[in-house]
Amino acid sequence: MNLTRREFGRLSALGIAAQFAPALNAQSGAKKIGYAVIGLGRIADHFMRGALLTSNSAITGLVSGHRDKADRIAEQYHVQQNSIYSYKNFDEIAKNPAIDAVYVALPNSMHAEYTIRAAKAGKHVLCEKPMAVSVKECEAMIAACKAANVKLMIAYRCHYEPVHLKAIELIRSGKLGKVQSIQSAFGFSEDMGEWRLDKKMAGGGPLYDVGIYCLNACRYLTGEEPAEISGYASTIDHDGRFTSVEENVAWSMKFPSGTLASCMTSYGAPMDGFFRVYGSKGFLDCDPAFNYDHLRLRGWCSGERIDISETTPDPYQFQAEADHFSNCILTNQQPQSPGEEGLRDLTYITKIYASAGIKA
Amino acid sequence: MNLTRREFGRLSALGIAAQFAPALNAQSGAKKIGYAVIGLGRIADHFMRGALLTSNSAITGLVSGHRDKADRIAEQYHVQQNSIYSYKNFDEIAKNPAIDAVYVALPNSMHAEYTIRAAKAGKHVLCEKPMAVSVKECEAMIAACKAANVKLMIAYRCHYEPVHLKAIELIRSGKLGKVQSIQSAFGFSEDMGEWRLDKKMAGGGPLYDVGIYCLNACRYLTGEEPAEISGYASTIDHDGRFTSVEENVAWSMKFPSGTLASCMTSYGAPMDGFFRVYGSKGFLDCDPAFNYDHLRLRGWCSGERIDISETTPDPYQFQAEADHFSNCILTNQQPQSPGEEGLRDLTYITKIYASAGIKA
Numbered sequence: 084m085n086l087t088r089r090e091f092g093r094l095s096a097l098g099i100a101a102q103f104a105p106a107l108n109a110q111s112g113a114k115k116i117g118y119a120v121i122g123l124g125r126i127a128d129h130f131m132r133g134a135l136l137t138s139n140s141a142i143t144g145l146v147s148g149h150r151d152k153a154d155r156i157a158e159q160y161h162v163q164q165n166s167i168y169s170y171k172n173f174d175e176i177a178k179n180p181a182i183d184a185v186y187v188a189l190p191n192s193m194h195a196e197y198t199i200r201a202a203k204a205g206k207h208v209l210c211e212k213p214m215a216v217s218v219k220e221c222e223a224m225i226a227a228c229k230a231a232n233v234k235l236m237i238a239y240r241c242h243y244e245p246v247h248l249k250a251i252e253l254i255r256s257g258k259l260g261k262v263q264s265i266q267s268a269f270g271f272s273e274d275m276g277e278w279r280l281d282k283k284m285a286g287g288g289p290l291y292d293v294g295i296y297c298l299n300a301c302r303y304l305t306g307e308e309p310a311e312i313s314g315y316a317s318t319i320d321h322d323g324r325f326t327s328v329e330e331n332v333a334w335s336m337k338f339p340s341g342t343l344a345s346c347m348t349s350y351g352a353p354m355d356g357f358f359r360v361y362g363s364k365g366f367l368d369c370d371p372a373f374n375y376d377h378l379r380l381r382g383w384c385s386g387e388r389i390d391i392s393e394t395t396p397d398p399y400q401f402q403a404e405a406d407h408f409s410n411c412i413l414t415n416q417q418p419q420s421p422g423e424e425g426l427r428d429l430t431y432i433t434k435i436y437a438s439a440g441i442k443a
Numbered sequence: 444m445n446l447t448r449r450e451f452g453r454l455s456a457l458g459i460a461a462q463f464a465p466a467l468n469a470q471s472g473a474k475k476i477g478y479a480v481i482g483l484g485r486i487a488d489h490f491m492r493g494a495l496l497t498s499n500s501a502i503t504g505l506v507s508g509h510r511d512k513a514d515r516i517a518e519q520y521h522v523q524q525n526s527i528y529s530y531k532n533f534d535e536i537a538k539n540p541a542i543d544a545v546y547v548a549l550p551n552s553m554h555a556e557y558t559i560r561a562a563k564a565g566k567h568v569l570c571e572k573p574m575a576v577s578v579k580e581c582e583a584m585i586a587a588c589k590a591a592n593v594k595l596m597i598a599y600r601c602h603y604e605p606v607h608l609k610a611i612e613l614i615r616s617g618k619l620g621k622v623q624s625i626q627s628a629f630g631f632s633e634d635m636g637e638w639r640l641d642k643k644m645a646g647g648g649p650l651y652d653v654g655i656y657c658l659n660a661c662r663y664l665t666g667e668e669p670a671e672i673s674g675y676a677s678t679i680d681h682d683g684r685f686t687s688v689e690e691n692v693a694w695s696m697k698f699p700s701g702t703l704a705s706c707m708t709s710y711g712a713p714m715d716g717f718f719r720v721y722g723s724k725g726f727l728d729c730d731p732a733f734n735y736d737h738l739r740l741r742g743w744c745s746g747e748r749i750d751i752s753e754t755t756p757d758p759y760q761f762q763a764e765a766d767h768f769s770n771c772i773l774t775n776q777q778p779q780s781p782g783e784e785g786l787r788d789l790t791y792i793t794k795i796y797a798s799a800g801i802k803a
Contacts, residue, residue, distance in 0.1 A: 260712075261679050261680060261711070262679075263630075263679055263690065263691050263709045263711045263712040263714075264628075264691055264693060264707050264709060264712070264714075266626060266628060266705070266707055268624075268626055268719070268721075270623075270721070272723065311675060313673065313695075314695065315671060315695055315696075315697040315703050316703075317697060317701035317702070317703055318701060319621050319622075319623055319700060319701040319702070319723075320621060320723060330623065330701075331623050331624055331701070331703050332703070333624060333695045333697075333703035333704065333705045334695070334705075335673075335674065335675055335693045335694070335695050335705060336675075337675040337677060337693075340679060341677035341678060341679040341690075341691070342677070342679065343675050343676075343677055343691050343692070343693035343707065344693065345626070345693045345694075345695060345705035345706070345707055346705070347624050347626055347703065347705055347721070349623045349624060349721060351621070351623045351723050352620075352623040352624065352721035352722055352723055352726065353721070353725065353726055353743075354623075354624075354721050354726070355726075359628070361628075361630070361707070361709060361712035361713070361714050362712055363632065363679075363680060363711050363712055365713065366712065366713055366714070366715075383713075
């Protein structure tokens with residue numbers, strides 16, 4: 084499939100560009116974007132495997148506090164020994180021409196520091212969600228990337244996921260009629276001792292980690308920004324896990340069109356991610372919606388039955404995400420989920436917290 | 444199954460008495476409670492068919508503004524010609540010994556008047572939900588029934604429905620762990636010209652008619668009263684339907700235990716009723732939850748898979764409801780869903796409206 088930049092731009096506006104990105108990329112030549120992965124936890128593994136599946140991305144650097152682990156992974160991904168960095172000598176990536184960009188997969192509280200240091204080193208930044216722990220940090224990250232003239236993308240994998248893109252397309256096409264409301268939830272039972280339960284490292288509770296998927300989905304599904312937003316928070320299990328962050332958050336939003344949304348997140352219960360969109364001409368039920376694979380979209384739109392299952396296994400979402408960002412760098416385009424997108428979610432999270440009586 | 448009153452009382456406290464009511468009733472003799480049905484619309488038909496299936500209830504009177512229709516239905520249900528009333532001569536039911544109770548199936552704005560007139564006629568009252576259009580009316584209805592020493596029950600059919608009772612039982616047993624949160628929705632696309640779209644007759648929009656199922660379910664599932672409650676309302680379709688009531692309402696609640704709930708209702712979209720309960724040891728998904736039959740409850744509780752389908756066809760819910768109220772009258776017990784239950788929901792509806800900026 085051949086796409087001109089102009090056609091790609093139109094698809095971008097519809098939010099369905101990502102699925103065509105490989106086609107455009109194939110046209111743009113053989114250069115691959117080399118990524119240094121910062122933080123070698125579980126999600127970094129998904130990303131590295133995903134990047135390997137693209138034709139425009141490569142893993143060319145590793146940043147870790149554990150050299151043994153880094154050495155092991157370097158061998159697996161054919162990363163040069165001189166492209167392995169610690170958090171101390173990280174800034175030396177500036178001198179490494181094999182590294183074009185970084186993928187920040189650290190605990191939330193470290194996103195801002197490493198994004199800014201990477202930008203200062205002249206590297207593009209793909210940063211995991213939540214973008215940072217505060218609005219102020221997000222603003223500093225955007226400013227640093229702008230000053231360094233590097234691109235900044237927040238790793239909202241669902242922006243590049245075919246089932247989510249199909250839901251957006253169905254809504255934009257008008258087949259669902261006017262969107263009256265959306266419900267969404269995502270949560271899980273978090274284990275004692277995880278860094279996510281430490282407010283200093285995580286910024287907050289489940290809203291920062293998983294609730295953000297629901298928040299972000301309501302925004303891209305409607306294509307609107309919430310005009311009103313408020314919520315409640317609670318801690319029910321007094322078993323030592325929730326001394327620092329809250330266990331549950333429920334929040335509601337009203338969008339300018341009148342679309343209402345209500346969402347739920349928890350660290351105290353298994354809560355498979357889903358969203359339901361209710362339109363005047365039908366409904367869409369995405370369940371599971373936020374897993375790494377096997378997403379399913381069912382519903383009825385203008386009398387037509389919808390039942391779409393994504394059968395490509397993990398890490399296809401990370402592949403699409405890496406492919407998109409690399410393509411943006413190669414073709415000098417703005418990512419579909421730039422720093423401003425992450426900043427907006429942090430702004431709303433801050434509002435939900437304020438209304439729920441939680442100090443940010 | 445033989446139950447003493449004491450055992451029945453214990454089951455009542457668990458909210459699972461209704462399913463055993465026929466057993467108790469069988470013990471109490473052959474007397475049947477005779478109902479006069481006020482308002483002969485669709486729901487009255489469900490109730491009359493349901494009452495016929497019980498061993499303790501009979502249809503012995505009809506109240507309608509359309510004598511032709513009443514005559515036709517009287518023949519069908521073997522109601523005596525001298526037990527057919529108009530709204531004008533309704534108060535004469537006082538002199539009819541075949542009528543023990545009334546079933547109020549009128550538009551919401553008429554519930555208070557006919558409940559109070561029936562009480563003054565010395566008849567017990569089973570009144571459809573919502574109990575009335577205002578808190579004040581609910582209070583007057585309770586007072587009138589108390590003064591006349593007649594029983595008042597609000598026809599919350601789900602209180603007597605086995606799948607709902609099973610969900611309550613699983614939650615109370617602790618098998619679901621601590622209930623962290625609940626999500627629920629119920630709505631439909633209402634047609635132009637229906638009395639439900641007229642605030643004077645309906646009291647308000649979808650929250651009064653169908654959202655009340657979600658509100659009520661969150662209360663009986665938790666067994667708690669919301670400590671905090673707030674919501675948003677909107678009208679999106681400006682096609683003439685929503686000049687009097689709003690189209691959508693979303694609201695959230697926080698219960699004293701910390702359980703959070705978020706619910707959604709609409710007159711502008713097909714929105715099959717469901718509820719999901721998220722506990723620390725599993726989840727319950729009831730979908731469909733508020734239909735007249737074929738309810739289904741699925742989930743996991745403490746490692747045990749739950750999949751319960753109700754296969755009894757409509758009008759089994761109305762049968763259970765009639766059976767319960769008749770039994771309460773025969774055995775002089777308080778109904779599981781008395782007037783106070785309807786009053787509480789009206790109180791919360793009023794709070795949601797106030798927070799959403801809608802004049803009650």
